[in-house]
Amino acid sequence: MKKLLIAGLGLAALMSLQPLMAQQTSPKEKINLMHGSHRAGKRMDAAMEKWRGYGLGQFIHWGLYAIPGGEWNGKPYNGAAEWIRSWNGIPNSTYDSLIYKFNPTAFDATSWAKSAKQMGAKYVTFTTKHHDGFCMWPSKYSKYTVANSPYKKDIVKAVVDAYDKEGIDVILYFSVMDWSHPDWRYDLKTKEDSIAFERFKKFTRNQLIELLTNYPKAKGLWFDGTWDKSWVKQAAFADELETEMRKLRPGLIIGSRFRADENGKRHFDSNGVLMGDYEQGWERKIPNTIEDVHGNDWDCVMTVPENQWGYNKAWNGHIKTTNELLEMTAKCVSLGGNFVLNFGPQGDGAIRNEELTLAKQIGDWMKVNQAAIYNCGYAAYDKQDWGYFTKKNDSDQIYMLVFNVPVSGALRVKTPGKTTISKAYLLANAQETFLPEEISSNEYFLHLKKKDHQQPFVIVLETANKQDNNGTKYEKAKI
């Protein structure tokens, strides 16, 4: 009886497995989508090739929220400083009247750009309009802009021009969600909501076309605030608008956080294909393996404190150090992405000293080691505990970015396929060479002479192809 029961259960389990097995063996049906991804695989044009090679970027969150700087009437706001308008501790109208206080006398776009250049940033993403709706450019379509603040001048123009002059590409951040616009809705529940949102869609289109027209030097748009149901339901509109923007500005770079497909799928469409030019979901997190990025381009945006983008006076919690940020940069590049570090300038327009110091220290390291970051990507070498491998795009040059020196002083390297190490030397000083000790086929130790390193360092590997297998010292074990 017991046996029978078990046998019966087994059969039931087997039967229940069957549909699953069938699903696994037959190729997944591709859903026909009107507003899904328009491209499979990476964009290979010059603009995107350049983006791919940036390695390191800067993000800037600056707007009215920088004036309260994370506190109101002496009370700290517990969320991210740029979200303070959403706090019930402040009436919206009181927050919005910060426009009359916006007069950043210490703002100097050139000094920002010089600091970014010193850091080694190749691109900057700048908040033209965050969720509060305040426009950092004199938009024709809103009264809530710099033009109506005591400062009056166009901040987006100043930023675009200053960074462009330093050779740093500019991407415009734009929040679709707009808390101050009367027609913004989180969801469309009534006919009135839909009518209001139609107006909001026109307004959004107008502002985006205005930005692209006013600032033709900008290389791309970084969208945010696109997660609410109201916007997710606009697959056709957003698709059409994206096409229009791309037509207006060939080469324009738009990430995966702009639009949803007709089933409401964001970032990846219903077939799992990336929407937009790169994956924009790596927000304060970094992938661990190359599988995590599914063959797509991507960048990671990171705050210095835990989760503060706009200026926060309190600057609480763990503040990331230069070495941590360099390690994140190395990790991102080693997995084919860019690392983008956020800065939150003060209400008066100056960048806080802590951030200026980080920029300088990162830059000091970059000056010596930038070859391992710019135009580099995934090396396809086994990850080792001492750090990260990167590979120069379009060349065989391999870099070892060392963050953890083992007590043995021996850095393990496994080379792929028929690759051998022909030369290894310090990027900072080519005279300092390392004789690779071959410990097994395709496996080496590089012995460090010095073990007390205060800073991460880079070793350049020059590689060669093994002539043939007969020449190698090691034979595969016969098992």
Ligand code: JFZ
């Ligand atoms: C958004 C904003 O709300 C925030 O203020 C900041 O501008 C940041 C860069 O972007 O916050 C997000 C957006 C996406 C995720 C998390 C926070 N996400 O995908 O996990």
